[in-house]
Amino acid sequence: MTVRRLSVSLVLLACAHSFAETPATKPAPEIRAQLTPKRYTTLAAEVGAKVLRLPFQEGDAFKAGATLVTFDCSIQQAQLGKANAALKASEKTWQANKRLEELNAVGKVELDVSESEVSKARAEVTTNAAVLRKCTVSAPFAGRVAEQKVREQQFVQPGQVMLEIIDDSVLELVFIVPSKWLAWVKPGYGFQVRVDETGKSYPAKVQRIGARVDPVSQTVKLTAAIDGKFKELIAGMSGRVMMTPPAGQ
Numbered sequence: 001m002t003v004r005r006l007s008v009s010l011v012l013l014a015c016a017h018s019f020a021e022t023p024a025t026k027p028a029p030e031i032r033a034q035l036t037p038k039r040y041t042t043l044a045a046e047v048g049a050k051v052l053r054l055p056f057q058e059g060d061a062f063k064a065g066a067t068l069v070t071f072d073c074s075i076q077q078a079q080l081g082k083a084n085a086a087l088k089a090s091e092k093t094w095q096a097n098k099r100l101e102e103l104n105a106v107g108k109v110e111l112d113v114s115e116s117e118v119s120k121a122r123a124e125v126t127t128n129a130a131v132l133r134k135c136t137v138s139a140p141f142a143g144r145v146a147e148q149k150v151r152e153q154q155f156v157q158p159g160q161v162m163l164e165i166i167d168d169s170v171l172e173l174v175f176i177v178p179s180k181w182l183a184w185v186k187p188g189y190g191f192q193v194r195v196d197e198t199g200k201s202y203p204a205k206v207q208r209i210g211a212r213v214d215p216v217s218q219t220v221k222l223t224a225a226i227d228g229k230f231k232e233l234i235a236g237m238s239g240r241v242m243m244t245p246p247a248g249q
Contacts, residue, residue: 031241033175033193035226035233037166039141045156046134049073054152056145062165064142069162073135080128087121094118143167146235168235173204173224175241179213182220184246190227195239203227204241 049071056062094114100106147164150156173193177185189206203226210221226233 031175031177031243032238033173033224033241034238035171035195035235036174037143037168037235038170038172038225039143039167040146041140041165042161043068043137043163043165045069045071045137045158045160045162047071047073047076047131048155048157049076049135050155051150051152051162054148054150058145058148061144062139062142064139066139067136068139068145068165069137071135073132076128076132076135080125080132083121083124083128087118087125090114090117090121137162139165141167142169166235171226171233171235172207173222173226173241175222175224176217176219177222177243179218179220181243181245182209182213185209185222185243191224192242193224193226193239194242195233195237197237197239198232200232201242202230202233 051069052072053070054068055070056066056068062068094111094117097106097111097114101108101111143165145163146166148162149164150160150162156162185206187206187209191204191206192201193204194201204224205227206222206224208223210223213220
């Protein structure tokens with residue numbers, strides 16, 4: 001009888017130990033994410049000229065259409081004036097030849113050449129006017145200056161990077177999750193993200209789901225957005241995404 005009781009006790013103890021080692025739910029993986037701006041771009045010079053004004057410094061906010069860079073384009077302005085003068089002269093010659101042609105005092109070839117000179121002069125005016133419009137750089141969207149790479153009175157070449165700007169009106173999160181989570185994660189799904197720099201948690205919502213699953217890692221990319229305005233949050237901060245799969249997932 002004593003041996004039988006001892007055997008039963010050992011079986012119960014083993015079962016209890018086995019149950020204690022089996023977790024009720026599988027812990028969620030550690031998911032890291034970084035805050036990124038909604039839109040961002042790099043502005044480069046389209047003309048070779050000296051930077052006259054940079055009204056916005058690093059960190060400054062601006063509205064869409066605001067002038068971010070102004071160049072000293074006195075040479076380009078002079079070239080446009082010269083092209084306009086040439087256009088007026090060619091138009092006068094053409095008009096004179098048209099009157100002479102009515103009197104049979106000028107040849108057809110000479111008249112056609114003068115008309116071509118007018119077209120050529122108009123093209124020069126159009127070209128110089130287009131170049132002159134490049135002498136100011138306007139903001140394509142409202143945002144902030146992330147990095148300033150040139151200074152006032154500095155001469156820049158076409159294609160040289162001048163400013164990096166961001167639209168931080170909405171901060172987004174891009175992160176990777178197991179592809180099997182697609183069974184329950186959908187656009188609009190709400191969750192929390194704990195930001196390292198502030199030590200606080202913030203609400204977020206899934207915006208977009210990646211177009212394909214990585215077959216090797218069996219993961220998929222999600223894009224979410226911070227749900228609300230929080231002045232302490234800026235692009236580049238990072239944190240931990242707190243998403244827990246439902247039981248059985």
